[in-house]
Amino acid sequence: MQAVKGRGASPSPDEDRRWMSAALALGRRNAGRAWPNPAVGAIIVRDDGDGPRVVGRGWTAPGGRPHAETVALAQAGALARGATVYVSLEPCSHVGRTGPCSVALIEAGVDRVVSTLEDPDIRVAGDGHRMLREAGIAVTTGVCAAEAAREHAGHIRRVRDGRPHVRLKLAVSADGFVGRFGERQVPISGDAARQAGHALRATTDGILVGVGTALVDDPLLTCRLPGLAGRSPVRIVLDTHGRLPVDSALVRSAHEVPLWVIAGGVADPRRLAELEATGTTVIAAPLTAEGRIDLGTALVALAERGLTTLLVEGGPRVATGLLEAGLVDEIFLVRAPDPIGGDGVPAFIGRSVEDVLADPAFVLLNDRPLGEDRLVHLWRKD
Known part of the structure; x- marks a missing residue:
């Protein structure tokens, strides 16, 4: 697991795994319907001192758009600023039918992004994580990586x-x-x-x-x-x-x-x-x-x-x-x-x-x- 220190304190590894397991479960909601994209889940968690709470949830829509992060950010609104985002695959960094999720996360002002795996798609392949880090966002990767590799086996194989x-x-x-x-x-x-x-x-x-x-x-x-x-x-x-x-x-x-x-x-x-x-x-x-x-x-x-x-x-x-x-x-x-x-x-x-x-x-x-x-x-x- 690789972490980059950012503006806020990171939860414990056990907490990260718990939230990531929940993000993976959200992604499964549209497994079989998100192709040609992977079925990704995202959870936005905010802690203002009274304990963590979920302010946004999302999963890839049928047909692959919108992406999980976009849905979760829309639900969280202004509460995404300073929050932690758990996403079950590296946020995309390329322009498709919509803008890159990494840019959306940066513009939303999130404090930290936790992901499972680097997306093997050559249009991403680490660029999403890099863009987030260069914007000063703390990035932790490798959380629930083995589980995510199985969840996204279709995307990885293709x-x-x-x-x-x-x-x-x-x-x-x-x-x-x-x-x-x-x-x-x-x-x-x-x-x-x-x-x-x-x-x-x-x-x-x-x-x-x-x-x-x-x-x-x-x-x-x-x-x-x-x-x-x-x-x-x-x-x-x-x-x-x-x-x-x-x-x-x-x-x-x-x-x-x-x-x-x-x-x-x-x-x-x-x-x-x-x-x-x-x-x-x-x-x-x-x-x-x-x-x-x-x-x-x-x-x-x-x-x-x-x-x-x-x-x-x-x-x-x-x-x-x-x-x-x-x-x-x-x-x-x-x-x-x-x-x-x-x-x-x-x-x-x-x-x-x-x-x-x-x-x-x-x-x-x-x-x-x-x-x-x-x-x-x-x-x-x-």
């Missing part, structure tokens, strides 16, 4: 690697299957796990399946938790040959929730034109030597359209391909207590569930009960 942060989510039976051959949407996990899955959809920019899953299950891929339908992510289908039917549930709802189809050059242009006529966005992607969509290039195309996080829900071929290419950053594996039997569809091609769980590229973050199931949460080591 800026650093040019692709979204990929979350692989799947429910597997006790014998390692995700369904039965020839059957649609075989129930595997319980209600608690299904609700957790929908909550994950609500905090992710996009959700992706292969066309095989779309054809067999005919899913909607929306968030169906009460009151959160508007938080549904962009639905994305990998469809090499353009086979997604125009009367599928996904296409019929394309005007209500965005639908993107990533198609290969071998797809029939007439079929793709029919999809586009429904409001579906068609994205062209090159094929590999094996005749499949190049997953790395497809992810780059999604990042270029602003997506920072991507939830992958099926099927086995897509999951295996992403894992083999080293493109999975996070795994949410729901393990159900009951088996499916000999007619089951394996979760992965050529790999067992246990092999994936033991993959040294990942670290275990959590393994906990989720209703009658267990949720295993893995994170890729960088």
